[in-house]
Amino acid sequence: MELVMAILIGVLFTAAVYLILSRSLLKIIIGTGLLSHGAHLLILTMGGLGGLAPPVISEGVTDFADPLPQALILTAIVISFGVTAFMLVMAYRAYAVHKTDDMNQLKGNDEHD
Amino acid sequence: MEFVLLIFLPIVAALFIPLLFRKIKGIHTGWFVLAVPVVLFIYYTTFIKTTMDGGHALSELQWIPSLGISFVSYLDGLSILFSLLITGIGALVVLYSIFYLDKNKEKLGNFYVYLLLFMSAMLGVVQSDNVISLYLFWELTSISSFLLIGYWFTRDGSRFGALKSMMVTVFGGLMMLGGFILLGIMGGTFSIRELIAQSSTFVGHEFFTLALVLILLGAFTKSAQFPFYIWLPDAMEAPTPVSAYLHSATMVKAGLYLVARFTPIFAASEVWIWLVTGIGLLTLFWGSLFAVKQTDLKAILAFSTVSQLGLIMSLLGAGAITFHVDEALFSFAMFAAIFHLINHATFKGSLFMIAGIVDHETGTRDIRKLGGLMSIMPVSFTVAFIGSMSMAGLPPFNGFLSKEMFLQSMLAIRHFELFNFSTWGVVFPVVAWIASVFTFIYSFYFVFKTFAGKQKIGKLPRKPHEAPFGMLISPVILAMLVVTIFFIPNVVGKWLVKPAVMAIQPYQYSHPSEVGVHVSAWHGFDSPELWLTVGIVLIGGLLYLSLSKWQKFYGIQPDTLSLNALYDTTMMFSEKGMNRLSRIYMTGLIRTYLLYIFAFLSVTTIAMLFLQDAFAVDMSSFSKISAYGLINAVILLLAVAFVLLSKTRLGAIISLGAVGYSVALFFVIFKAPDLALTQLVIETVSVALFLLAFQHLPKLSDHGEKKSHKFVNAIIALGVGVTVTLVALSSHSQKLVQSISQYYKDTVETEAGGGNIVNVILVDYRGFDTLFEIAVLAIAGIGVLGMIKLRLARKESSDENK
């Protein structure tokens, strides 16, 4: 299963990076969304997928899934939620001020004069 | 008394100068300043007695003892000689400046602060026994020189010259620091004395030659040697007292001091002798050649200084030969070097002051506008004449003596048999002689074009008259010294020169009196140097008279090919060129920047993966593929494809939501109920947020992105994807250590009092993560509030209108 997941994560990253490199601010934001999904699945995969039961103590269960990656993912999910929300608002404020979501028009001259 | 503190006396005095300048308007601030060098001069003369006996005095002030860095005032013959020059000439220059600079028009406060700063720095350079503090003072001289050159900072020339001198000398200083550090590594100490003591062990060390070259870079830049001399002519923008002090008598000699000081360590090296002698001679030749081209009085003097510094440098190089050959033939080169150093300080100082007087009284320094001032300014003329003739190397002036010795040393080099000198040695006297001819020419050129010939008073901006008495005191004193030294060279030699020579060549002498050099003006008719001098006078005189005929040949050299042009181009390149260069890759587009990052990431990581043999896929460690997992993977893939392909923003959000939900399903499949719950809720709230925000955003569009761009994007994206996958497989296949999570499973009930391990990890084992993760959420919340409510964009006019 790890093989499948690794390839899947690769696809998620590919799609995310492709979107992030595009010119439309909207696509970029969607790309970051995919990026964080990929990262979260990766943590889970890296912990190993072989666990037989959820990591909750109940009678007669001994083979748990690795709880630590799950805790890490939970933290990461919440953080990326906050950041995505922030970014979303930043994007639409930028659009409101600059009247465009084209990254080529949002380029700075990086103060080259 | 800890006389090391005296190094700082000028700086301490400088602290009071602005106050004195502001409070006491009636008296020229210079009078207060004058006391400092005078006191110091008198104090340092008391050491002559010690050094004459080959002794030295030592005083130490710790700075960073842990790293072996301290301020050490180490007074031996060489240091005392320089200290006396610095304070002596310093006193005269301050005296001169009192009349040169108007107390009402000039910002004397600043001027004297810089000057005193310089004085401290210079004393520090010549007295420091610790290379690091030597470097400290070295840079301080560069800085104070920068400030002094830029004293009239509204003039373009001043700023240009200040920057140029600082760039060149600081560059040299930094390289020198590198050399010092290498010495420190080789010898395990920063003390010059200790380094010298163990210098024999350095030869053959891998850093030896490198250290040598680096230190020489420092010396050459400071002493305006070829090709670094270019800063010196531009430094003439400084007020004349400064030129006289820094740029002829003292600061430029710091490089010579350095070479002299490190001779005992490096003399063993062939490279040292070749570089010091060769570059010195080349500089001598070059400087004298181009001095004749100049039309500005101070520029002539600047080039002549360059040339004379080259002369002394070559002598120092020749003097190092004694390390290899113990023959009397070479023994006086070092003596000649030190002797000429003193002489040069006297005659060049006076000449600079005269140039300043001419400038001050006529309003110009352009030699084409000057002429016939002899009758109007007789005293100035006399001083200028004495100085020039000494510079040209004619009797009865001190320059003659040292020039003779110089020629003698250059002739002697022919007889040196090591390091290929037997083949190339003959070049040295020839070049030296030609350079001396030009020296003769520019000396005459300087004094006679200014003071003899027709008067062109009409062309002068001001009506000339003799300088005031006060301004003449210093040049006259110096001129008198020029003459006096000619008659008592051996007294000077005994008191000052020989102790210095001994300090430079400790491996040869144990007492100054052992330096077996006796200076005399007359060596008999059979001495070759006499005939060389006669030749110089004859050929030089001839060439001087026909000067107008051949001076125009200097025009052949195009301006673009000069070293100055090189510097200008470099500086231009550093502004415009770098700007253009940086524009190429700093596009301001985030896509470009991310392309760099992603490309670097995938290329390096994949390369490392295979170079380090880290790629491994171990199927046995993988859990078996489940059908629902596979189906869900297909669903996820489809959703991702739909995200990529969707043409509408709603479609994109829906499919992003679908991705999120299938991720949640994965969490279900892989037994992570907490994650599934959280992911589901977050996904929904996110979708709501997206919908909320998208009402403010435009329709989805790729803005006509080019196919080629899309292709590049796709390649890079694929690269990142492959990287992530490969590393994931490899690291999962190499689970080399048991995970720590067993502990959580064992203790969650007994010690943490919970059942849901993930939740207990979140609030207990790793609660700290959670505490700050909610902080992130909280900041995001207030951030969004701030972003939406605070809009300064409305207020500002707009920064885009430029």
Added chain:
Amino acid sequence: MNVTVIANILIVTTIVVGLIFTIVTMIGILRLPDVYTRAHAASKSATLGVLSILLGVFFHFWLKEGHFSISLLLGIGFLFITSPIGGHLMGRAAYMSGVKPSELTVGDDLKDAVKEAKEKNMERLKD
């Protein structure tokens, strides 16, 4: 005939019913001609399908594992309330956003109602 067998029969029956409805939903969504008819399929038969399956699962946990799951019941109730409303909202949204009904549709009463409302609105804006 012990409890387990009865439970099994109960579970299997409900789940099979649910499955049938689910498959019908799929066919409906794929085959029906326009949004409104598909919405009908999705909201009604799908709800029924899921309710049955959930009931089956509820029985499974209750009767076989002895776990009387309140949240499952709550879920059944919740779905029962909300699913039709969701269908209603989507249908309305579709109509308002201008999706045309299939040509087979016999009558469109809402068209007139909306038109009337719009006219009223325009009048109000005029005042």
Added chain:
Amino acid sequence: MINLPLLPIILPFLFAILLLFFKENVRIQRALSLVGVIISLIASFFLLVTVKSEGVLAVTLGSWPAPFGISMVSDMFSALLVTTTLLITLFVVVYSFTAIGEEREKFFYYPAILFMVTGVNGAFTTGDIFNMFVFFEVLLIASYLLIVLGGEKKQLRESIKYILVNVVSSALFVITVAYLYSVVGTLNMADISVKIAEIGQPGIITVIAVLMLIVFGVKGAIFPLYFWLPGSYSAPPVPVLALFGALLTKVGVYAIMRTYTLFFVHNVGVTHEILMVVSILTVIVGCIGALAYFDLKQIIIYNIVIAVGVILFGAAQMNEAGISGAIFYLVHDMLIKGALFLLIGIIIYVTGTSNLRKMGGLMKTHAPLGWFYLIAAFGLAGIPPLSGFIGKMLITQGAFQTGNVLGSIIILASSLIVLLSVIRIFIYAFWGEPVELPKTKRKPYARMMLPTIVLVVLSVLYGVGTEWLIPYVTDATDVLLQPSIYIDAVLKE
């Protein structure tokens, strides 16, 4: 006081939370944030002294044994950085009273600063790699808030780039931690070090090392990952810029130094060679940038890049001189960058522009500003006895000792470029013919000068008083060079 290492993190955090209650009251905002920073600073000094006397302090939160809970570790290195961070924050906060404007003060400016400091100090102190990620996120999101606060056109434009690059690097951070966890099965940094030593750093760990370099390199602005920095940093107002310039990149540098001395020390020939090459390239591109611009902010910003290169070059040497030089230079750079940014902030306030070509002759009207600028500039260029010298000297010494001659000479030569770039500001802005200045009030100028001057003086003292600092830096170097000290302190039970 077992929780001492936590105080410099928790106290700013506490005060940041308290400030949220008084959003509209500017006076309380100022007072509380000042008090908060001062108290934290006192705590950090106390921490510094304790670490000096008792060695590495480690506390594992929640009383759990070490690799299982989150450990917070104050060694001398982190204690020094924590103290410097708070010191700079103090000055920036005081400076902000006049410089930032009441609108921003009313919209969470001070809480954001304190949150950011929390994140920075947390990242410096934490002994857990995932916890470091969390602190990175805290400081990043606070910095997002600071960079965009005000919503000016340029701010919005540039902050999108900033946030995007950092989101990408955060994702990379997460996956790198995941890889590491997969291989060594632990998150505690000391434990990771032990485990890596046990398995002898196989190839996969080296790959992860490179990934870590990239992750932290994006934040620390090394070549070729720094490109986002100049544009983004030029957007926010000067006090924010000062804070960013002094602190944020340094966190990345700290993380690289920490991981490259604690984890990846068994294949130095590869990992540190890469680090060294990259750092030299960083210095070079930084130099190009520092020369290419005629904008005050940009010039100093590119000097951040140069400094990062220099520090990492020192760290890559892995010998005593190199590392202690890097530490000296790191602290120096934080102080001097803070001072320089505050100074150019005043220049911009006085002249109303950041374009060098539109300035001139300030020396006639604002002489003290000029002198303090000059001192700071020389300090930046490493002129002795000012603050930058000793670090640069030790770094060069370390590099020579390992035989990296070319690199050392490039580092030395870079000082010249640094000097040229900052002196150019001096020559254009302070020398030359005076230009007409927009009318500004004198009082804010004086109020802004006060913290700036103190900071410059501090940096001078840092250079002159090097001897007093050496015991501290030596301790820090020892911990970095001998991971066992760190490990023993954390895993003592």
Added chain:
Amino acid sequence: MMTFIWVSLILVVLSMIGIMFRVFRGPSVPDRLIALDGIGVMLISAIALISILFDTPFFIDVILLIAIMSFIGTVSFSKFIERGEIIERDRNR
């Protein structure tokens, strides 16, 4: 018994994939939405069945959650489609 659940699960998932076709086909956005809503409902069934398969009650909360979330999602999407703005500031204006 387990086989029965297995088969049911496969059937449910197959239905999901069938509906997925409608999501891609459209043609209108509401079409896709309705199809998605259907998927959401089937997801609930699937997870219910999975809980039996995995023999754990811990996913049951997920079921209710999906129901809630899909409801909120449906409401917000339909409001977005209908009005373009999903949260109004003041309706009575």
Added chain:
Amino acid sequence: MKTNDVILQTTTKVVFFIIFLFSIHIFFAGHYTPGGGFVGGLLTTGAIVLLLLAFDLKTVQKALPFNFTIMTAIGLLLALGTAAGAIFFNVPFFTHAFDYFTLPLFGETSLHTAIIFDAGVFLVVVGSAITIIQSIGGDS
């Protein structure tokens, strides 16, 4: 245009409470079964979002008259306070305490300081999520 949302609004009133109760349940269940402060908080957020969808900002503000920024701050204080309580006992930060009690009605229950921490999490999640949604929704 004024729209007729009677059906939605009526159900929402009911559904809101179902969701809210469920979120409370999940919040308290967290320590032993899946759930916890995050999910609980987010669910409550979802409930409030539903209210916002069905009604409008003004109405909801009237119905739930909280300052959500302050709520965030309180949540943070609560969480920090729980963690920092350890400082007064000079044990490492974040040392939780728990014990088992037998309470009437609930049977044996464990009282755990972590629950206070989780309550902080809950408040912060609700506070900041609603702050974000309100700000965006209130933006013109």
